[in-house]
Amino acid sequence: MRDQVWTVGALIDEVNVLLDSGFSGLTVEGEVTGVSRSARGHLYFSLKEGEAQLDCVAWASAAKRFRFDLEDGLAVLATGSLTVYRARGRFQLVVTRIEPQGLGALQLAFEQMKRRLEAEGIFAVERKRPLPSVPQRVGIVTSASGAALRDMLKVLRRHANIEIVVAPATVQGRGSAEEVAAALARLGASNLVDVVIVGRGGGSLEDLWTFNEESVARAIAVCPVPVIAGIGHEVDFTIADFTADIRAATPTQAAEIIVTQLEESEGRVEDARARLGWELRRHLQGARARLIAAGGSAGLARVPHRVEVARLRLAVADRLPELLEELVRSAGHRLLRAEAALRRLPGLIAAGGNSRLIGSRTEQLVTLIRGHVDQARTAVVSRERALQHLSPRRVLDRGYSITTLEGGTQPLKDAGRLRGGEALVTTLSDGTVRSLVVKRRDGAGPSGRRQSQGPTKQGSLFDDGGSYDEKCGSR
């Protein structure tokens, strides 16, 4: 060999044959430095250890399988073959596999992705959208056959007013990230949902890897409705969790967040309704108390005011049947829901006898509520009658009269201002009488200054309460 004259190419080829037989499939330990990537995706870098340095190349076909990004300063184990690069005559390691030292490759890839997206601002708190007040139409991206879907449906179905649209996607293995991203995009574009859950049951870091892929993170970030991530168990944090608007510990919890939000909105409405009724009752009671306090001896002058109050009360009573009917309707809804829930309880309801029991309970309840409605109607009718009694015309019919100064409009209450010879007009039920004051007698009223027409008797006329006729018998 020594006497042989080599061409450059032949020498390099010969060396490569030797290297191939003795230095292929070897693993080198070192620190990555000078990483560069060519337009075609080949990866060039060096491994160094102290002063020693080894050129490395990973062809695009191998480089795209690396799970993490090569970074300067990273301690790695690189596996490949030694060759001499023919065009330069330089010695290099053609790397086919690479593993970080210390952290696992996946863990490292996770940290790198997280750092990169964080720097981009994709996890920023300002980007997080709140859950809508009424998240009724729920999109779910998960495996159609997984336990996670069942867990989520079980929770969501507890609520009667939730519409669920499932966009199935493989959640593990090759191509799953693309499927999840596509399902998210499809749901987002469908305009069928108010919120989306991305869910998957528990698994190893490898199993959950799909949710650490950039394509999934990007799909979550651009989804037009808020996204809840419910991936793995409590302790599992994925890139999808960081990207989502809301992170739930598990798929079940993601569903619970939605049901809770709906119940809270409903609670606020029902609470406001209940308080409306309560406050109105309080105002009516207050008015009633003021009326009683002002009551009695104020006499006929109070009539217009009292008619007004009675009119208002009648207006409320008027609405009672309507309110009660609504109550019946909503009770009916609830009953149906309760019934549906009962039916779903496995083994608890053994068809036959029990469902008949529910049927008869339903009827009992409906009968009971109908009774209330009828009662309310009766109450309205009796209020109407009471109101008629309060009309000034009816009061006159019962023998009372209203006296004014001639030409005046206010009922006369004080005798004190009258002078002898003044003309009075008295209105009776069927006409008026004109009369002249002959003489005034003072001090006959209870307070010593009111007109003496018998206010103590008349006082009871307008006392609050039922039977006006009874109390008016004393004329």
Next chain:
Amino acid sequence: MTKNVEVVEADDRFEDQLERLEDIVGRLEDDTVGLEQALDLFEQGMSLAGKCRSRLERVEQRVSKLLEAGTTEEMDIETS
């Protein structure tokens, strides 16, 4: 995208109505409000509550599957 904006607006209206309802309840709690006005407030409040309630009951329980074409079909899944 424009369609999704509508969804958000519809939700804003619910929130808005609920806030107005709660505001009315607050005003009704004020003792100086006259009876006539109290009745008015009650009536407005009941009407808002009715709207909020029908918004909450707008959809009924249903599970469907979103197909590739963007259409949906009923999905039957036992969860019990």
